[in-house]
Amino acid sequence: MPKNGAWWLSEMVAKVRVECSCGMKKQYDAKTLLERAGDLPMPSLLGKLAEANGCSKTKSTFNDRCQLRYSDPMPSEAPSLPMVAAGNAEPAGRPEEITFANLPEWYELFCKCKRCGRERHLDRHDLARRFGTAQSIVALGRRMSCQQCSNNNGNVIRVGKQRR
Helix, strand or coil: CCECCECEHHHCCCEEEEECCCCCEEEEEHHHHHHHHCCCEHHHHHHHHHHHCCCCCCCCCCCCCCCCEECCCCHHHCCCCCCCCECECCCCCCHHHCECCCCCCCEEEEEECCCCCCEEEECHHHHHHHHCCCCEHHHHHHHCCCCCCCCCCCCEEEEEECCC
16 A cells, blocks of 8 residues: 555566657666665656656646656556455455466456557456466566557556356
8 A cells, every 4th residue: 555645666676668659668666765765655756757858847846847757657556356255256465466276267367558548358267377476477478468459558457257
């Protein structure tokens, strides 16, 4: 959970990806950023990153301001699993901890493209063979690419029960 109402850099575990409307896309290692910038709230970090990349719009406060934003959703914005009362039928843990190994057989996977909205059923067994059973399902969405519009940014994996 975020502390003091916002996610902090110390709570990020892997990569921090940012993009801007000017076309700039960068990826930073969270641990390296933590060592260099210190523990900052994620909203404040955007301004520091924009300044470090030489953005001239960081001082603007109204219309012509910097449009730097995070490419990946914060952990609280990650897709959640449907919670249906059925004993111990749900996968255990937070969505980030759900892997192919602990996902019950009666769950299906779907990937939704952030850009065009296309949603496609995924073969969970094929993905488990390709990426391993320890692969986080939520993190797998970052590796998916849309076959229709070729978007590979911000795609989301949905998990749901199979129809009876």
